[in-house]
Amino acid sequence: MSSNEIKQEIYNLVDLLNKYSYKYYVEDISEITDTQYDLLYKKLEKLEEDFPELILKNSPTQRVGDVTLSEFSKVRHTTPMLSLSNTFSKEELKDFDNRIKSTLNIKYLTYICELKIDGLAVSITYKNGDLVSAATRGDGTIGEDVTENIKTIFSIPKELNSKVDIEVRGEVYLPRKSFEILNKKRLENKEPVFANPRNAASGSIRQLDSKITAQRKLSAFIYSMVNSNESTQEDNLINSKKYGLPVNENYKICNNINEVIEYIEYWDKNKANLPYDIDGIVIKVNDVSYQEKLGYTQKSPKWATSFKFPEEELATKLLDIELSVGRTGVVTPVAILEPLTISGSTVSKATLHNKDVIEELEICIGDTVVVKKAGEIIPKITKVIKELRLPNSKPYKFPDYCPSCNSKLIWEKENPFVKCENFDCKEQTIKKIIHFASRDALNIEGLGDKQIISLYENKIISGIIDLYSLNKENLLNMDRMGEKSATNLLNSIENSKISSLDKVIYALGILNVGKKAANIIAKKYENLTNLKEAKLEELIELEDIGHITALSVIEFLSYKKNTDLIDNLIEIGINPTHLHQDKKENIFTNKVVVLTGKLTKLTRNESKSYLENFGAKVTSSVTSKTDYLICGEKTGSKLEKANELNIKILTEEDFINIMKG
Known part of the structure; x- marks a missing residue:
């Protein structure tokens, strides 16, 4: 055969095997026997072995997994991966329907219903049609880079049918056949079996050795495109399929909530016939313009919900x-x-x-x-x-x-909860410190639950404020705490003083005050000094602060130990001012700022929030319109471009000094 004939033969085999794989993994259709598939696969392998320069990126032989990582790197999602609210009854669904129609002031609404695959949510990015990165949901803001493992999944194309730049979201799952085969092998090897396909899928996608992931035979369905220009969710699914992405065909357009309920009832009875597990139905407003009007809560879109099937x-x-x-x-x-x-x-x-x-x-x-x-x-x-x-x-x-x-x-009769009101209660105190140091609060890296318990039990700390009196000698007396770890932890504690007011309020651990309520309260009182003087009637008037939350704040402030804690925080320099654009200005006001590299003392969210509070526009690319580039560790091309354009460059230390004023 000539070189062109060999090239065409390889192309035909890759195309054919990929089509068979799509039918098998996505549509559960076996168009040829396993033996026939293996013969074609081996033929392709032999051709690629003889002509390695002709191997195609999307060849099924390239999905065997050949990368072993020491750890997963962290990835910040360009758009948060939010979770869905849950409903468990027809009444809750009808309430959801009425609430949306009332908000939009309309009588009729079209929904799209999709099967809720019981797997692991992932985000996948394609550049010029090529798969370049993939990450798990993580906490919704930061996930783990699982690109190499995603590349081993046959149903996910490494190369799209179109040279487009898109980010898609989907669910990785383990088909029931794959689950049975996996557990059978584990039994033969005297290894513990997985409890269910979801646990197996989660464990498989988070293997550091991609060869192990490849052996598990995972599959996936794509359910959305990020920031697409389509007018409906159905169009998103249709175009995803046109690009060659795996889309679950069992979705349905429903013209009212009764049709939604009929769809749910059908799949509740028939879900056992599927080749994969589902744990409910996802209901979305189909019209994207309506989705944009409805918006989001901090955790989930207001235009979608999931109906969870009743469990046994x-x-x-x-x-x-x-x-x-x-x-x-x-x-x-x-x-x-x-x-x-x-x-x-x-x-x-x-x-x-x-x-x-x-x-x-x-x-x-x-x-x-x-x-x-x-x-x-x-x-x-x-x-x-x-x-x-x-x-x-x-x-x-x-x-x-x-x-x-x-x-x-x-125990008060009108309140079903029993309380311990001893401020020096050991378990209560430890959990307060754990909450204070948690990621969503003051984010003290390196201070985990075990370290906090050890510090408390060894009488090195007795409360939150004692964290700021720790020294290296204290820490080096702890188990598994070396010189470097102690230095890093002390730096992290010191850096926690640079936090936004809403995070500090949330860190106080006031009953019923979550992140959203803390932000609302921060806007009202502007600093901790003012918060101490909060009045019940003021709090009740705040939008989205209910009577119960308002009472919880006033009760918290009624205890001297709590106000003493606030005073102590203020004394050591933790009394941030909630910044209003119309009241505060600095060098970043109305400027275009880019962050690059790894920030070691601040999170990206904290940095972005600070800049935006001063009216800065934070972008991801360096252009001639960029005013400042703030650099962390391991910077790349953005720093080079900023130097070429004579853009003002700040180190993380410079940035922190500006924040401190």
């Missing part, structure tokens, strides 16, 4: 009830169960919520109880099978004293 209920034995003291002092009972497998997961704990639930169930240790998992992270006990109760069993009595500090517990 099973009976098991209640072995014990453990009590956990939270950072706000609320004591939560948790049922310890004889382990059982429910909806594919092994369950050994279930929530009992509060004192009222225990009394309503008339629960006894040793009872046979019914456990249900319906969307919660921890399942719940729904009933006690009293006919199986042991003779002489006595109902569980909620203790009068805190299991952590032995203080008298407080």
Whole structure:
């Protein structure tokens, strides 16, 4: 054969094998036998071995996985990967429908319903039609780079049918056939089997050795394109398929909420016939212009929700009830169960919520109880099978004293939660410190739960403010704490002083004050000094701050230990001012700023938030319109371009000094 004939033969084999793979992995259709497929595959392998210069990027032989990583690098999503709100009943769906139509002031609305694949969410980026990167959802803002592992999945094209630049979101899953084969092999190798396909998919995509990922035979479906110009969600799916991306064909356009409910009922009865697991249905407003009008909450789009299928209920034995003291002092009972497998997961704990639930169930240790998992992270006990109760069993009595500090517990009849109001309660204090140092609060890197517990138990710290008195000598006395780790942790603690006001308010751990409420309160009071003087009537008037949240803030401020903590934070320099564009200006006001490289003392979000508060426009590319380039470690082409254009360059240290004023 001539060179051109060989090239054409390779092209034909790659095209044919990829089509067979798409049919098999996406549509569950076997157009040829495994033996026939293997013969074609081996023929392609032999040609590529003889003519390696003719190997195509999208050849199925290039999906075997040949990269081993030491760790996954972090990736910041260009657009947050939000989660969906959940509904569990027809009434909740109708409320969702009424709320949207009321907001849009319309009578009729078209929805698109899609199967909710039980897998792992990923984001995949193509440049000029080539797959260049892929990341897990992570916390929605920062995920893990799993590009090499995604490249091993046959249903995901390494090269699109069009030379486009797009970012798509999808779900990686393990087909049931692949799951059965995987667990069979693990049993033969005397390895623990996976509880369900979802756990197996998650574990497979996060393998550092991509060869292992390739062996697992994962698949995927794409469900959205980021920042597309399409007018409907259906158009997004249609165009995704045109590009060669795997799209689940079982979606349906519904002209009203009753059609949505019919679709849900159909798949609730027929989901077992699918070659993969689904755990519900995703309902989206089809019209993209309506989606834009409806917008987002901090966690999820307002124009979409998921209906979670009711999960099975099973009976098991209640072995014990453990009590956990939270950072706000609320004591939560948790049922310890004889382990059982429910909806594919092994369950050994279930929530009992509060004192009222225990009394309503008339629960006894040793009872046979019914456990249900319906969307919660921890399942719940729904009933006690009293006919199986042991003779002489006595109902569980909620203790009068805190299991952590032995203080008298407080219970008000109008409030079902039992509280420990001892500010020096060990478990409560530790959890307050853990919350204060967490990523969403002051983000003290290197200070994990175990380190905080060790510092507390060794009497090095007794509360939040003691973190700022730590020295290297304190830290070096701890297990597994070397010179470098101690230095890094002390730097991280010092850098936590440069935080936005909303993060500091959230870090205080006020009951019912989440990130959104903290931001609203920060805008109102502008600094901690003013917050101390907050009034109930002021808080109630704030948009999205309800009566309960307002009362929680006032109650928090009524305790001297809490106001002392605020005073101590102010004294050590943690009293940021909430910045208003119309009130504050600095060198970044109305300037175009680009961030590049790895920032070691600040997160990208903190830096961007600070700049935008001063009216700066933060962009991703260096152009002639860029005013400042702020550089972290390991900068690349952006720094070179900034030098060429004579753009003002600031180091991270320069930036921090400007922030400090």
